[in-house]
Amino acid sequence: ALVRPGTGPVALGVITFSPASQQSSVLVVPEVVVGCDGSGTWLTTVVPVAADGAEPEHPDPEIRLGAMVAEARTVIGREQSGDDGDSGGTTTVEAGALSEEQWCRAVSATQERMRAGRARKVVLARDVLAYPGAPLATGTVLRRLARDYPSTWVFAVDQMVGASPELLMRLRDRRLISRVLAGTARRHAGGAAARPAARRGPR
Template sequence: MPSAAPALVARTALLPRPDDLVALLPDDVAATDLVTWLRDGDGLVGWGRATSVTTSGPDRFAQADRWWHEVCAQSVVRDAVQLPGTGPVAFGSFSFADESAYGATLVVPSVVVGRRGGTSWVTTIRTGATLPQQPTVEPHPAPAAPAKPTLRTGALDREQWKSAVAKAVSRIQGGDVDKVVLARDVIAECDGPVDLRWLLTRLAGGYANTWTFAVDGLVGASPEMLVRREKGLVTSRVLAGTIRRTRDDEHDLALAAKLARSSKDLEEHEYAVRSVADALAPHCRSINVPESPFVLHLPNVMHLATDVAGVLTDESSSLRLAESLHPSAAVCGTPTPAAARVIGELEEMDRGRYAGPVGWMDASGDGEWAIALRCGALDRENPSAVRIFAGCGIVSGSDPAAELAESEAKLLPMRHALGDD
C-alpha cells in the first residue's frame, strides 16, 4: 500500500518566457528526478522530488489516484496563473501489465516550469508550513552527446521475433484473437553515462509534433495521446496502421495514399478506434468519432490517426480515464484478454512501462496521458545503457518481414536520440 499522503505547499508565479524549456533542466540532478512533457516547444519540465509514490498490481491506478487526491486535499496552494498544469503537478508512468515488476510511480517535482501559448510560469513545491520562495530559473550548460551506442539483442533476436509474429498470425487465422500487438526490445549501450537531457533535446527537436516525455527514467517521444482531460472535455488520439517514410516527399505522398487505402491497416485501425470509443462511453456523452482516419506524418513513419472527443459526465480524473482506456487495442489487441494472453506467450519479456500510460495530472484532475511509445528505459544499474522498444499491430494479413521492418522504423527516434544515425 502507498505511504501516507504528505501535505504540500505550492506556489505558482508568472515567469518571463524561456527560450528552451529543456535547457532549464539542471545538470546536477539524477535522471530519475527530471520530468518533461513537451510538444511544439510548450509544456512542462521539472526537477527534484518533493514527494512520490509507487504502486503495483491491478489496483496501481486507483491507489495512485487516491494518494494524489489526498495530497491535494491537504495542500496549501497559491496559484497566480490558474491554467492547466499550474499549482501542484504529479508526473506518472505506469506498467503495461498488471503483474509487471516495474509497477507505477507518481512524482511531484520540487520545481515545475511551464509554458502554454504566451504564458510561462514556475511552481515551487515543498513539504512544510511556509510558502517556498521562487527559485532562480536559468539555462544550464548544454548536455554532452553520448558516444555512438552498441546495439544488442533484447528478449528475442530478429528471426525469433519474426517467428513470434508468424505464430500470432496463425492464432488470428485460427480464430483465437482478432488482433494482437507484439513488441520487441533492443539494448543500446554507450561508452559512458547517458545524459537524459541530451536525449530530450534530440527528441524535442527532431519530433516536435509528438509528446516528448521523461518520468522516473522513462524517456521518449510518443505520437499517441491516450487521453486529455481539460475543463470537462475529453480527447484521445488513436494511432494504428503504419508505413515507413522515405526521403522523397513525392514518394511519401504516394505511400500516404496507399496507407489510407490499405485494408490491413484500416482493419487494425478500426479495432483501436472502437476500443477507445467503447472505453470512454461510460464516462462521456456526445462522443465524436470521425468516419475515417487521417494520415499523421512524422519524421520517421506515417500513421492512420483518429481524434476521438467527448464531454465528461462524471468526476473521473485524467488518470482514472487513462486506466479505463488501458490497454487499448493499439498496444494490446482485441479482444483484450485473449490478446494479452498471446502477448504473454510470445513476447518472452516484461514490457515494463513501455506501452503503459505516461503523463501528468494537476490538482483539479485535469491532465494529459500518452501511451509510452518510441521510448526507452534508462538502466538504473548501468547508466550507460538504455532499453528501447517498438511494437506492431498484427492482424490476419500481416507479413513477419514487413512487421520487422516497421518495428525498425519505430526504433529510429530513440536510436537517433542516442546518436546512432
C-alpha cells in the first residue's frame, strides 16, 4: 500500500460546536479519492462490505476516472458558456443575527472592554444571509473560491461549502501540524515563564 496522505479511506466532517445546535454533525467517506504529489498520482475507491461478507468488487479505476473527467468537462463547459447553474438570478443579501448598527455597537463595546482590561481574548464574527435567485452549482462555487482565495482550503461536505485559511489539524509522517489564526498570540522566548507577560502585551 502507498504510505501517502489520501491513499486510504478519508472521512470529511461537518461538526457543530454547540450542543444546542439544530444541525447534526456528519462524517462523509468519499467513494473516490484522487491524490497527487511530487511522486505521482493515484486513485482510491471505497466500496461497502457485502452482506454475505464476501470480498467487495471495486470499480475499474480507468472507467471510474474517465466518467469523473467527462462529468467535470461537462460542468466546466456549462460554466464557460454562461450556463453554470447560477445565472439569470439576482442574489439578495440580508443581515443575520446582528444588523450593521448592532454590529458596530458590539465592536465598540468590545474595544472598551479591552481598554479596561476586562477582555483577554475576543473573536468577533458576524453572519450575513445571501439568497440566490437561482440554484447554485456546487462545483462552480468551489472553483470560484479556489480561484479567488488560492491560499485557503476549499471544501464541500454535506451541503456546507466554503474556504478557510485555517488548518485545524494535519497528521503527516507522525507529525501533527496545525495552522490556527483566530485568537492566537505570538510565541515568546522562555516558554511558560513568558506567558504571563505575553498575555499582558498588546493583541
